[in-house]
Amino acid sequence: xxxxxxxxxxxxxxxxxxxxxxxxxxxxxxxxxxxxxxxxxxxxxxxxxxxxxxxxxxxxxxxxxxxxxxxxxxxxxxxxxxxxxxxxxxxxxxxxxxxxxxxxxxxxxxxxxxxxxxxxxxxxxxxxxxxxxxxxxxxxxxxxxxxxxxxxxxxxxxxxxxxxxxxxxxxxxxxxxxxxxxxxxxxxxxxxxxxxxxxxxxxxxxxxxxxxxxxxxxxxxxxxxxxxxxxxxxxxxxxxxxxxxxxxxxxxxxxxxxxxxxxxxxxxxxxxxxxxxxxxxxxxxxxxxxxxxxxxxxxxxxxxxxxxxxxxxxxxxxxxxxxxxxxxxxxxxxxxxxxxxxxxxxxxxxxxxxxxxxxxxxxxxxxxxxxxxxxxxxxxxxxxxxxxxxx
Numbered sequence: 001x002x003x004x005x006x007x008x009x010x011x012x013x014x015x016x017x018x019x020x021x022x023x024x025x026x027x028x029x030x031x032x033x034x035x036x037x038x039x040x041x042x043x044x045x046x047x048x049x050x051x052x053x054x055x056x057x058x059x060x061x062x063x064x065x066x067x068x069x070x071x072x073x074x075x076x077x078x079x080x081x082x083x084x085x086x087x088x089x090x091x092x093x094x095x096x097x098x099x100x101x102x103x104x105x106x107x108x109x110x111x112x113x114x115x116x117x118x119x120x121x122x123x124x125x126x127x128x129x130x131x132x133x134x135x136x137x138x139x140x141x142x143x144x145x146x147x148x149x150x151x152x153x154x155x156x157x158x159x160x161x162x163x164x165x166x167x168x169x170x171x172x173x174x175x176x177x178x179x180x181x182x183x184x185x186x187x188x189x190x191x192x193x194x195x196x197x198x199x200x201x202x203x204x205x206x207x208x209x210x211x212x213x214x215x216x217x218x219x220x221x222x223x224x225x226x227x228x229x230x231x232x233x234x235x236x237x238x239x240x241x242x243x244x245x246x247x248x249x250x251x252x253x254x255x256x257x258x259x260x261x262x263x264x265x266x267x268x269x270x271x272x273x274x275x276x277x278x279x280x281x282x283x284x285x286x287x288x289x290x291x292x293x294x295x296x297x298x299x300x301x302x303x304x305x306x307x308x309x310x311x312x313x314x315x316x317x318x319x320x321x322x323x324x325x326x327x328x329x330x331x332x333x334x335x336x337x338x339x340x341x342x343x344x345x346x347x348x349x350x351x352x353x354x355x356x357x358x359x360x361x362x363x364x365x366x367x368x369x370x371x372x373x374x375x376x377x378x379x380x381x382x383x384x385x386x387x388x389x390x391x
Contacts, residue, residue, distance in 0.1 A: 014063075047074050047076050047381075048141065049076070050140050051066045053098035053135055053136065054139055054276055056127075056132065058122060060125065061120065063116075064139060070118075076143065078111065079149050079152070080144075082096050084141055086131065087138055094120065096108070099156060101157075103124065105122050105124070105343050108120065125258075127255075155335075158321045163203070164203070172210070177193075177208075177320065178195070178287075179192065179194070180215070183302070184299055185302045186304070189215070190282055190387070190389060191278075191279070191298065192217055193291050194212070195285065195287040196208065197220070197236065197238075198222070205233075205236055205239065208236075218279060220248040221273060223253045223284040230248070230250070247276060249272050251265050253265060253284070255290045257343050258346050267373045270374070270382055271374065271378050273382060288317075290321075292339070293340075297342060297365055300347070300362065300364070305335055309361070313339075317332070317335060345391070347365055349364070349367070366379060369382075
């Protein structure tokens with residue numbers, strides 16, 4: 001009986017020992033797998049996309065060899081915070097938007113609707129010199145914060161239509177974002193602003209041209225075009241007459257008022273402006289940012305308050321998107337803070353946007369122009385041309 005028990009118990013003990021061994025092996029395998037997943041990015045579920053820098057566009061943005069659809073497939077959505085690593089070395093953290101929604105000089109990755117592929121850039125100034133000339137170099141996009149800037153994306157990703165029929169409650173001039181500027185000591189009828197009267201890409205040039213003709217505008221400050229570009233357009237008749245008559249000052253800008261090239265071009269153009277007959281019109285493509293910055297400078301120079309400058313700036317957003325400070329205060333505040341205030345801070349020489357409402361803009365902007373190459377006589381002549389109506 002004793003021997004029988006021993007013979008019967010031995011296989012049971014062996015079986016239990018075997019299960020312990022199997023269980024130990026399973027646990028060890030699971031532990032190894034978990035450790036491997038934590039150390040190896042290739043097993044991580046975090047969105048990642050590899051590609052290359054394919055080229056650089058005219059604004060200095062690095063174009064990548066993949067599209068918004070590729071980003072979506074990889075798990076990225078507009079409003080995420082991502083990082084872009086170049087050649088496995090330099091990592092740059094930035095938001096991912098479908099427009100240029102950061103302050104001047106801040107990095108962002110953009111799925112811009114009219115661009116053929118994704119790009120990244122420092123807003124309005126292009127990538128820094130050390131990141132140029134890297135066509136063919138590898139980039140890796142990784143997720144840093146899912147939806148980390150979704151509020152900005154939603155606020156600034158407004159779309160407008162190029163179809164006149166969709167704007168039933170505004171005039172042709174409003175559709176063209178064309179209007180006279182009346183702020184500070186600038187009376188109505190001397191200075192105007194608009195979208196482009198030459199390039200019809202957004203289907204507004206003919207409306208602009210008709211408005212400028214009705215207002216007898218005689219001189220154009222063109223912030224968008226080179227001579228080569230302007231000659232390629234099928235211009236409206238009145239716009240062509242201004243161009244062929246020598247009444248268009250070409251001053252193509254990249255919308256970064258802190259850049260030396262921007263300042264040199266703008267100061268040279270503003271020196272020329274009084275030698276041409278008024279009324280004047282300032283325009284870029286849409287009449288929003290570059291036009292908004294230059295008009296803000298001229299308004300402030302001629303005694304406008306911060307409130308007047310902001311009010312004129314936001315008229316553009318009413319024309320395009322039907323928004324207003326009364327009905328959309330948060331959205332308008334975001335637009336002003338991200339777009340206009342950065343420019344005003346630079347012109348006025350202040351570092352905190354909370355100071356902007358109390359700035360003496362006539363003095364501050366005079367100092368800006370004088371320190372950037374304009375003489376006192378040229379400054380006085382410019383102010384006189386913008387504030388004194390011709391009989």
